[in-house]
Amino acid sequence: SKTVKHTFEVSYFSGLPDGVWVNNILCINGKFPGPTIEAEVGDVLEVTVINKIQDGQNVTIHWHGLHQRGTQFQDGPSQITQCPLKHGSTQVYTFPLLQPGTFWYHSHVNSQYTEGLWGSMIVRGTPEIWQELYDEELLITLNDWYHSTAKENEEWFMSAKSGGAPPFPSSVLMNGVGRYPCGYSILQRRLCSPYSQKRPVFKVQPGKTYRLRLINVSGWVAFNFTVSGHILTPIEVDSVDLAANQAPHHAVYIGAGQRYSFLLRADAGVEGDEFLIRANLRREFLFTKPGNINPYPEVVIDEVTGVLRYSDSKPAKVRGSLLLQPSFETFDYSRTYIQAETWSSLEFLPEMSLTPYDGVPTPSHYDTEVLLQIVFQNDDQGFRRGSFNGKPFQLTREKPILGKLVNGIPIPVDSMPVYTQYGSVVQVIINNPEAGPHPIHLHGHYFWVVGRGQSGDGSYNETLHQLSLSGYKRDTVLVKEKSWLALRFLADNPGVWLMHCHIDWHNLSGMAMVFVEAPELASTIKVPLEAKKVCADHNVFI
Ligand code: C2O
Ligand code: CU
Numbered sequence: 001s002k003t004v005k006h007t008f009e010v011s012y013f014s015g016l017p018d019g020v021w022v023n024n025i026l027c028i029n030g031k032f033p034g035p036t037i038e039a040e041v042g043d044v045l046e047v048t049v050i051n052k053i054q055d056g057q058n059v060t061i062h063w064h065g066l067h068q069r070g071t072q073f074q075d076g077p078s079q080i081t082q083c084p085l086k087h088g089s090t091q092v093y094t095f096p097l098l099q100p101g102t103f104w105y106h107s108h109v110n111s112q113y114t115e116g117l118w119g120s121m122i123v124r125g126t127p128e129i130w131q132e133l134y135d136e137e138l139l140i141t142l143n144d145w146y147h148s149t150a151k152e153n154e155e156w157f158m159s160a161k162s163g164g165a166p167p168f169p170s171s172v173l174m175n176g177v178g179r180y181p182c183g184y185s186i187l188q189r190r191l192c193s194p195y196s197q198k199r200p201v202f203k204v205q206p207g208k209t210y211r212l213r214l215i216n217v218s219g220w221v222a223f224n225f226t227v228s229g230h231i232l233t234p235i236e237v238d239s240v241d242l243a244a245n246q247a248p249h250h251a252v253y254i255g256a257g258q259r260y261s262f263l264l265r266a267d268a269g270v271e272g273d274e275f276l277i278r279a280n281l282r283r284e285f286l287f288t289k290p291g292n293i294n295p296y297p298e299v300v301i302d303e304v305t306g307v308l309r310y311s312d313s314k315p316a317k318v319r320g321s322l323l324l325q326p327s328f329e330t331f332d333y334s335r336t337y338i339q340a341e342t343w344s345s346l347e348f349l350p351e352m353s354l355t356p357y358d359g360v361p362t363p364s365h366y367d368t369e370v371l372l373q374i375v376f377q378n379d380d381q382g383f384r385r386g387s388f389n390g391k392p393f394q395l396t397r398e399k400p401i402l403g404k405l406v407n408g409i410p411i412p413v414d415s416m417p418v419y420t421q422y423g424s425v426v427q428v429i430i431n432n433p434e435a436g437p438h439p440i441h442l443h444g445h446y447f448w449v450v451g452r453g454q455s456g457d458g459s460y461n462e463t464l465h466q467l468s469l470s471g472y473k474r475d476t477v478l479v480k481e482k483s484w485l486a487l488r489f490l491a492d493n494p495g496v497w498l499m500h501c502h503i504d505w506h507n508l509s510g511m512a513m514v515f516v517e518a519p520e521l522a523s524t525i526k527v528p529l530e531a532k533k534v535c536a537d538h539n540v541f542i
Contacts, residue, residue: 001042006035010059010117011052017145018171018178018301019197020190024149026053026107026117033141033176034119037105038321039097041126046094051085058084061093062108063121064257065239065475067444071095072402072495073531075443077108079395080498080514081402083535084109091534100125101239102213102259104141111150111504114219122213124322129357130235133263134211137323138202140306142225142254142279143217144169145178147190157505158383164376166220166505171301174279175200177328178304200306200326202277203313204266211235212264218256219504222437222478223279226251226346227308228339229268230275234354236261238474240446241357250346255439257476257502269310269338276337277306307337352449352472362448362469363488366427370418374432374479374511385509386501391416392510393500401514402496403535403542405522416513420491422521427488428499432479433458438506440485441476444497444517447489448473452480460484476502494518494525
């Protein structure tokens with residue numbers, strides 16, 4: 001094992017990821033997306049974050065999917081597990097990497113990550129259980145992209161005129177690049193260059209098998225994803241390794257915060273063939289058609305594409321990396337690519353049938369049950385807020401909640417705390433009466449999905465609905481429109497763990513709550529010096 005070190009200097013840069021010039025890309029070391037972290041289980045990750053954000057914003061980094069056992073103060077959400085890092089200051093995150101899988105990291109302050117402050121993270125197992133099934137690895141990230149600033153978007157979402165509809169993305173990106181029709185940028189009075197509109201091209205060698213890691217880093221949208229002419233065999237979901245021989249499918253529906261690994265065999269063609277890799281915004285996300293209520297009248301690009309190119313030449317790899325690096329090429333409209341059937345003819349991955357490798361059974365009972373009803377309402381100042389149970393989550397002042405816990409200070413009720421005893425099993429029922437899906441993410445844990453279904457008002461009914469102990473688990477799940485979902489997790493990670501909707505606008509407006517886990521063991525939680533220092537910058541002492 002080794003220490004994997006990175007330095008993240010965070011600041012704004014200008015750029016044109018989809019061809020349209022914007023000034024507010026929140027970059028790491030001048031780059032968007034941030035660097036891909038690659039490491040092995042047992043390594044220690046050490047990331048030094050330097051906040052150089054020009055307008056003085058605070059920053060934090062959350063390591064999405066890592067459970068931070070014993071390193072609770074390094075989880076990242078501002079005012080939950082740490083004080084936010086001030087402008088001009090430095091924070092060193094350091095923790096052992098204990099789980100293999102596909103992860104990502106992102107800012108956990110306001111909606112900063114929708115301005116670009118994110119990157120991918122791969123932790124490889126030692127041994128990596130399905131390693132012998134593939135030759136090389138590919139990585140694809142998908143996200144929505146906004147020409148308006150995060151601040152404008154937040155204000156729009158919170159205003160009464162949005163009616164609870166999130167700001168509409170300008171375009172969608174694959175591996176940080178995309179395409180916006182320059183003709184429309186005139187409406188925005190923005191510079192636009194078709195030559196900067198790129199797509200990632202992945203060179204694969206005929207006959208080889210690839211591990212395709214897919215991450216949705218969106219602020220809002222879910223995608224349909226497919227690789228034309230190829231089948232996708234899942235081997236990992238949200239860093240949970242899957243049992244052998246999962247059924248292959250053509251396409252997957254992936255929500256914000258979710259990850260998959262698929263085996264992809266390059267056996268559909270010969271040298272020179274080119275297949276489209278397609279990611280399409282789901283229809284549910286088009287209910288706020290621009291021109292209707294969106295303040296930024298634009299035409300949204302609802303599909304982003306990459307290219308899988310069969311080639312005998314060896315593709316490039318960065319030294320020490322196991323990932324093939326794509327090349328970024330401008331759109332060549334004279335070229336024709338092999339494209340799959342229509343979306344409706346593709347067979348989608350049925351996620352409930354995915355079985356984990358570890359074979360750990362779903363807990364057959366639970367000790368605590370929590371009911372979360374998804375609600376949107378105007379608050380007394382006329383701001384539109386999402387919440388669980390009509391009680392919008394409020395960020396606590398002064399000490400972060402975890403600091404309050406270790407200092408024995410009561411946790412305010414508007415943090416929506418649910419207290420769980422060490423080792424207890426928690427069942428959470430989420431009812432979604434809304435017309436859109438919500439990707440619900442739990443920090444610090446995997447959870448087992450024990451049931452889901454549609455019902456008229458999206459409510460679970462104990463006498464009508466069956467739960468199942470299928471063993472299916474992950475850390476971010478889509479609670480679909482007009483649907484309920486039931487999950488269980490084992491509360492064996494002392495600390496304070498956020499559960500929230502990963503639609504950033506919903507999270508920000510209040511669709512969040514915390515589990516205060518094993519408060520009886522709070523005195524065993526170590527407060528790192530770094531956490532004290534970052535708080536002391538705010539005159540807050542833990
Ligand atoms: Cu990606 Cu609170 O998380
Ligand atoms: Cu939501």
